[in-house]
Amino acid sequence: MTIEIKPEEISAILKQQLSEFQSGSQVYEVGTVLNVGDGIARVHGLANVMAGELVEFPGGLRGMALNLEEDNVGIAIFGEDTAIKEGDQVKRTNSIASVPAGEGLSGRIVDALGNAIDGGAPIVAAEQRQIELKAPGIIDRKDVHEPLQTGIKVIDALTPVGRGQRELIIGDRKTGKTSLAIDTIINQRGQNVQCFYVAIGQKRSTVVQVAETLKKHGAMEYTTIIAATASDPAPMQFLAPYSGTAMAEYFRDSGRHALIVYDDLTKQAQAYRQLSLLLRRPPGREAFPGDIFYLHSRLLERSAKMSDEKGAGSLTSLPIIETQDSDVAAYIPTNVISITDGQIFLESSLFNSGQRPAINPGISVSRVGGDAQISAMKKTAGTLRLDLARFRELEAFSQFASDLDEGTRKQLERGQRLMQVIKQGVNQPLDVGKQIAIIYAGTNGFLDDIEVDRIPEFEAQFHEALDGKYSDWVKLVNKEKSLTDEVKSTLEAHIEDFKRSFS
């Protein structure tokens, strides 16, 4: 279909807009740039500017007033500062930084100010939301009680995440932190959870990769990526998590569920450190400014499970922290560990020995998620935790297997099999029913007579069978949600039956 363009119509539209245009005077307050550099402008004037207010430089470039001092204002510039000169006029906008929010953001990639950077059409927003909002109050909340299935066996079993929880993912570089978060997003397909992935200080190529992975698994349609990459100015990297949260809060406050991943908060802290040092705020430990704890606590406090009166929506967050050489006692990791409701530790030694996801179940915890586990999973996982703990104790003796007594040897063998069971491929999140089936088989000794090396193979084929032959059982457990006698006995029968066909 060709579109006919009639010049008269366009003229008519323009004429109408012109007639509606309110001409007349405009009053605004201004200041003058004293000096500019490193993305910071010092401005004289702007006597009534508010902290955090947006200001406008010539050419429409924006900035945020961060430091209000006796004789000047320190402004962080959202963009290239090369076009700004000494003596330029800076205008107040009388507005606080805000971003578009709404359903129109699904499937889009935006920058920290909510502008589309995926080459698509302009964002159609339901509303503009301020990026810095106060976290919900105490009465507006409810305890976390429903699960957010990550689809990763070891997390859902041992460190379950509930809707409205903040669960930290922490580990060295290249230990699979991002993969865990991406898998969790992929697993939200069909769960009515809107996902937000905030990329802070990452390579642009990594962001593209994440978007491609999500697209490939059909997860991009309910996901928004907020990208402030390594080449973006520090103020953008500092703002991106807040912008993402503002967008996600739209869903939380309208009674829906949202999940947000901050990848990663270490880089945001570094961007904020840069900004603070350039603004000449006094440096503290590791040269971070005094309010670095508040930077993260006020952000993560906005994740919440809302009360029924407030629509029962939720915002779950998965902040990511990168450690150096497994040092969790550094400043930023300890801060974020103390803020969050639990943490998932990833270790390079486990990763390199082929135990993937490289989660250390011994030191990973979830402080509230247990209440959110479905009863069937809770029962199955209870024994898994104990068995794994005993295995770790005995692991050192495993080399002397021949000299050990019967009980210890059995315990070791069970442990080795369970370590195989909690392995999982990347981008292969599992339904909770299937997770229960294989963990149940492992903890109840059904796998003891299968060679350790063949367990992954067994698991894969068993899952296939659960999709086909035994699909009734998966339906049953998803309906019952607890380990009733019927559920147990059918599962045991299925496992025995499957083992006969597996050789």
Next chain:
Amino acid sequence: MNLNPAARRYADALFSLAKDKGALEAVKSNLQSIATLANDSEDFASFLGNPLLKPETQQGVIDAAFKGSADDQTLNFLHFLCSKERLGLLPDVCASFEESYLEEKGILNAFVVSAEALSEAQTTRMAEKLSAKTGKQIRIHARVDASLIGGFTIQVGDEITDFSVASQLERFKKQTLNA
């Protein structure tokens, strides 16, 4: 203008002293001419800003230049600056003193930029309107800038009231693009 904080302190001290002694007008006109001199004469400006000169030398030059013509308070103050090795602050002190003086007398500076030169009558009427609005005496500093296309802008303090055609066109452009 962003002035050196120390210059402010010196100017404040001089201002209140001059006021007490009833020499406000004299000191003000002295400082005004010194500021003009520093602005016009490169030699004088570099003399003020030269840290290599000894206070005694500076004081000698000051005496030779201003003794007899300047008010006692001004001369005294210049000597004081010399002894504190702060003569470099003098231009800032003059500016800060001027600010305090204008505030004391209730005078506001209004910077008017217009597309075409304003007539005497227009400026007077503008000053009248502004002083009715602000309740202060208005001193108009007019400038012509053709890039405004038409109309004018008035800046009083940090606040700009914009009546220019250029900014209205800009606003219309924004509105049309966002519609």
